[in-house]
Amino acid sequence: MKQLKRFIHYYKPYQGLFYLDMFCALVLSGIDLVFPVLVRYLMSDVYEKKPPNMLELILITGGALLVLYILRYFxxxxxxxxxxxxGARMEADMRRDLFTHLQELPFSFYDNSNTGKLMSRLTNDxxxxxxxxxxxxEDIFISIMKILGAVAIMLFMDVRLTLIILGVTVVIILFTAFFNIRMRSVFAKNRxxxxxVNAQIQDSLTGIRVVKSFSNEAIEAAKFEDGNRQFLDTKAxxxxxxGTFFSxxxxxQGVLYLSVLVVGGIFLWQNSINTADMVTYILYINVFLNPIDRLVNFTEQFQRGMTGFTRFLEILDTQPDIKDRPGAVxxxxxxxxxxxxxxxxxxxxTSQVLNxxxxxxxxGQNIALVGPSxxxxxxxxxxxxxxxxxxEGRILVDxxxxRDIRLSSLxxxxxxxxxxxxxxxxxxxxNILYGxxxxxDEDIIKAAKLANAHDFIMELENGYNTYVGERGVKLSGGQKQRISIARAFLKNPPVLILDEATSALDNESERLVQQSLKELAKGRTTLVIAHRLSTIQNADCIVVLTANGIEETGTHAQLMQKGGVYASLHSESVKLR
Known part of the structure; x- marks a missing residue:
């Protein structure tokens, strides 16, 4: 019921449209209920009695039916x-809410989640x-209106025949309820x-270059086939x-028809009912069965929809463990x-990473972080x-x-x-503008020049309007790195974190970018993670981090003189060069 209430909440912005839809459904139901009554009137009072104004009555009744069917059309x-x-707008609202919520979840959530599965929640579910x-x-409303209306009219015509119909209907309802429970678990497995399957596709296509470089297409096809086969089995x-349910x-429903034909025929033979009532009864069986069909189809639809909605709520109810505290500044x-x-x-x-x-x-300090992987x-x-x-502990900024600072501000x-x-x-x-x-445009070009990216950008086919492809596949590693550096230049932040920012650059590009980074770092707090120790020798302080914590701190000269972990790492770096 809680899930159903949350589902109903999404109707709120579209109340006017919803009530108008229900009004049209009410009109539709009323017209369908009126048709057999008019047929009964024509058969018993017009066709059988043949009054003097018979033609006039036929034309008036036909005209009324035409007006009703025109109204039914609209x-x-x-x-x-x-x-x-x-319905599509509500689905879009749910997808928006889910995507917005995904944006708020912390890295720890994505560390334990698969992108393909998350995409499945946003689309298929x-x-x-x-x-x-x-x-x-709409189906529930129309069905209830038609069933109640049809039962009331049939009871008015013949109570005994109506009770037989209702008895068979109870069996249909129990049958539907039984399969309703079984189908819910099966549809959940399908999801x-x-x-x-989506996760496997996403993984294989994202890593397609690795797949091809190792000629492992057959392995990926086998992995996909395994997931695809499991999905096929649950679908089957x-x-x-x-198949069992619908058949x-x-x-x-056939038994229901048979009951009316046999019992009604006996009553007709006994002169308990007349031919017009019998024909009207058969017409009302159609009116009666139509909402039952709707309810049967709704059962499957409800299971599919609510299964997807349940999976939708699983993520929406995942609360971010990193959020603004009350009173955050x-x-x-x-x-x-x-x-x-x-x-x-x-x-x-995992075991403790920082202790x-x-x-x-x-x-304004330039801090370098070094140490083993x-x-x-x-x-x-x-x-x-x-x-x-x-x-444990805390981190302070100014x-x-x-934790007392607004995340957006921090x-x-x-x-x-x-x-x-x-x-x-x-x-x-x-991509640069993202900063x-x-x-x-002048700011973008200035940032690109500072990152030593402007020249190669201008050599691209459409300059700054060149499409980079998915994950920047059309650019080299060094070009992508310089665009990301330009993005940081454009942001112009007081605190700068460079996580091996020059690792993908050749020596000449690295030299130029290091000059730009040095200029950017002026007056800012800068933390640099680097494996190339030659790039951080001028840092104000070098912090050596190992599994044991902070092993050493000091300038390059101080640490080299100490002859500890840093000196050892530096000598290895020189040998590799």
Missing amino acids: CQKFITSWGHIM LFDISELAHHGP EKIAL ESYHLM GSSFL ALQNVKGDIVFENVSFSYEG HINLTIKA GGGKTTFCSLIPRFYEVD GTDI RGSIGMVQQDVYLFNGTVRD RPSAT
């Missing part, structure tokens, strides 16, 4: 078109919502299996169930002082913009606990250039 058209549009939103209330199971419903005139106080952190299900870290970074350098930097929440003050560059499937201009959407 009502049906409204229901079919605008009713479906209402909501496909049947539109049909349910439109046909659900899960198609999500697995659902179709077997549906059983059809059989019981915006950063003003950011200086860039950063303090780690006894900070510990571990990813879910009781204490570090003070003064505004797995030492927690990237994690250290990810905690500052609250991509993850610390387990003396304020970052992250708006931090610029990041990551090792794994992500470019959106748009133009070069769009500051309100920037002008």
Whole structure:
């Protein structure tokens, strides 16, 4: 019931459209109920009695029926078109809410989620919502109106025959309820299996270059076939169930017809009812069976739609563990002082990555983070913009606990250039503009020049309007890196985090970009993660992070003189060069 209430909530913006749709459904039901009454009138009072004004009565009745069917045409058209549009709008609202909520969830959620499965929730799981939103209330309303109306009129004509019809109807209802329960679990399995297929497709297509480079197309095809076969098996199971359900419903409806024909024939033989009433009864069986068919179809539709809605709510009810505290403040005139106080952190299900870290970074300092892989350098930097929440301790920016700062303000003050560059499937201009959407073309060009990207951009086919392809596939690694650096330049943040930002550049490009980064770093707090130790020798402070925590801090000269972990890493770096 809670889920149903939340589903009904999505009708609220479209109440006017909904009530108009229900009014048209009411008119539709009324017209269908009136038709057999008019037929009975013509048969018993006109065709059989043949009054003097018979032709006039036939024409008047025919004219009335024509007007009713014209009205029915417009009502049906409204229901079919605008009713479906209402359902589609509700589906779009749900998809918007889900996408917006996904944007709010932290990195930890995506660490444990598959992109293909999430896309399935956004698309496949909501496909049947539109049909349910439109046909659900309408089918129930029309069915109830027709059934109640038909039963009332049939009871008026013959109570005994009507009670027999109702007895068979009870059997149909029980039969439907039984299969309703069984179909719900099968449809849920269908959703899960198609999500697995989508995940496999997304994984294979995203990594298509790796697949082809290892000639592993056959392996990917086998993995896909496995998921595809599982989905087919659950579909086959659902179709077997549906086959039994629909054929059983059809059989019981046949029994209903048979009961009326046999029992009604006996009553006719006994002169308990007249021929006109018998014909009217048969017509009302059609009126009566139509809503039952609707309810049977609605049962399947309801299961499909609510199964998708349940999976939709599973994500919507996932609460972000990183959000603004009540009373969170915006950063003003950011200086860039950063303090780690006894900070510990571990990813879910893993051992501790950072253990009781204490570090003070003064505004404007250039801090380099070095150490072996797995030492927690990237994690250290990810905690500052609250991509993850610390387990113990706290992080301060300008003396304020970052948990007391609005996320938008905190992250708006931090610029990041990551090792794994992500470019959106748009133009070069769009990707640079992502750093500051309100920037002008002059600002974009200035940022590109600072990142040493302007010259190669102008050599592209359409310059800044060149499409980069999915994930920037049309550009080289160095070009993508420089565009991401230009994006950071455009943002112009007080705090800058460079996660091996020059790792994909050749020596000449690296030299030019390092000059630009040095210029950008002036007056800003800068944290640099680097494997190439030659690029951070001029850092104000080098922090050596290992699995044991902060092993060493100091300038390049101090650490080399100490002859510890940094000196060892540096000597290895020189050998590799």
